[in-house]
Amino acid sequence: MSARAILIGAPRSGSGKTSVTIGILRALARRGVRVRGAKSGPDYIDPGFHEAATGLPGVNLDSWAMSPALLNGLASEAAADAEIVVIESAMGLFDGIPAGAGRTGSGADLARLYGIPSLLVLDVSGQSTTAAAVAKGFATYDPAVRIAGVVLNRLGSERHRRLCAEAVEALGLPVVGAILRDPEMTMPERHLGLVQASEHANLAAFIDRMADMVERSLDLDAVMALATSLARPPADAHGFEDALSPPGQRIALARDAAFTFVYPHVAARWRMAGAEIVPFSPLADEPPPADCDVCWLPGGYPELHAGRLATAGTFRAGMAEFAATKPVHGECGGFMVLGEMLEDADGRTHRMLGLLGHATSFARRKMNLGYRQATLLADCPLGPAGTRVRGHEFHYARITATGSDAPLAELADGEGRPLGPSGLRRGNVSGTFFHAIARSA
CATH class of the missing domain: 3.40.50.300 (P-loop containing nucleotide triphosphate hydrolases)
Known part of the structure; x- marks a missing residue:
């Protein structure tokens, strides 16, 4: 240094x-x-x-x-x-x-x-x-x-x-x-x-x-x-073996006012590992580029833009087509958008992508805050099944309907206390409320 x-x-x-x-x-x-x-x-x-x-x-x-x-x-x-x-x-x-x-x-x-x-x-x-x-x-x-x-x-x-x-x-x-x-x-x-x-x-x-x-x-x-x-x-x-691996060679990354929470070190390590990050804007009704091999919906403030997301038909169709053959992962706000419905702070319900079966509400707020330890139950863009990931959860939205999808991970808090199954997966689609920071060592 x-x-x-x-x-x-x-x-x-x-x-x-x-x-x-x-x-x-x-x-x-x-x-x-x-x-x-x-x-x-x-x-x-x-x-x-x-x-x-x-x-x-x-x-x-x-x-x-x-x-x-x-x-x-x-x-x-x-x-x-x-x-x-x-x-x-x-x-x-x-x-x-x-x-x-x-x-x-x-x-x-x-x-x-x-x-x-x-x-x-x-x-x-x-x-x-x-x-x-x-x-x-x-x-x-x-x-x-x-x-x-x-x-x-x-x-x-x-x-x-x-x-x-x-x-x-x-x-x-x-x-x-x-x-x-x-x-x-x-x-x-x-x-x-x-x-x-x-x-x-x-x-x-x-x-x-x-x-x-x-x-x-x-x-x-x-x-x-x-x-x-x-x-x-x-x-x-020192070394970077425990950094999150790129989920693909070309990563379609949602990036606009609704999708903003990407840790700088995560994106930097993806690039240094040879991956290309290709941004697209759901709020501009853009689909994920078809020549990418994975799509990542990061956290942000979709509850502030739920009406526009609900009417973004090209984005919706493009996400469904992409998810039919390629992996899609959503974190926190991105996870909310992958679900069936999102209720905003005023109690208005907006249709989301429906690629997962849950519904979330920002009107019925409950703060969730703290470090998280996750053990993946299936292969996904965060890593293969069995991978242990450390991250953080900070959101006020709550799940109001769970749907019937399988859980993505077993979750514990920062001190190792079990929190039970967390996240959801269906086909090529996965999502969690926690933000992944690094692999656990």
Whole structure:
């Protein structure tokens, strides 16, 4: 590994990590620094913002879902292609699941493994010197996770900044940024988190405003000085054997506002293995290209576009013709579209592809969130029967009718507790609610 790195952490989601990360990424890119963004854990939205800010693909580094060898391989790739890597922690810095040492999925795992210093973003609204108690807790909680500096976020005044900063710096922690409260800096959200980069109106201008905020509010030279070289794993400790194999040589990939959730590392490994990804748009009533040998419907927000999908006759006919002879797989939103019916948030029911027999509802919401371990019961684009896959589930839709199709996998949660049969398969068609990240090792 050649790049230096710093990890942006916080006590919880909503503290401002993403805004600070995006601002730092774009501000460094403006300086001509070759900078790359990474995200700990299974978040599939933030890497899109990282790419938009830097011009370089984002990457997920997930210590639970990825084997150590795959994690090291992806980290090494990111570091080899950049001068500095800025890693954004998911949720709170230490938040993960009970698992083996270094396999919890937390940002702290990456800090320990690669010796990465952490920049702590503290939302200090509603407090002043108490911010120092929070910072001290982070600094002393785990000696293997070094808190190198602090950014104070959502300050109300200069006096507020002074009280917080003096208390934190009395601990020996440098305050390298102080950001005033500004509603215009709030990133728009919907039910699965942030609105995606591809949907953001005036994305470039928005990211530039984040960079302006960072340049105005942070000592960027001090932030860069905190970054250190990533610890280098042994040469035989990284590789890509546990990456998901390409499901075909030419992959028809649905890609538009309804189908957007593809992990960057998954698509990148498919290409590096020699596969060609051929995008098509169901919302534009396009069928999967007939010269492809597999079709993949990724997750996204089909519930927001169900009416258009229901009337896309060319897409519907093309999917039926493709599935008659070639594999089709859907993840989460794609799985919903493969079913018979989809009920949107307003209670309106829309006819879907009918390639599987289930029906789903977004009106009768139930949040499903967490890591998943799947053992495939049949051959499908995720791998042959018996393959164990690690992934993540995050959706509010529920199945309201199961149909009569066979289950695709036996599912367990991240701690190995059985969840029972999951997903469905019929002929060449398969689908699951969980997003596959890597093969289990």
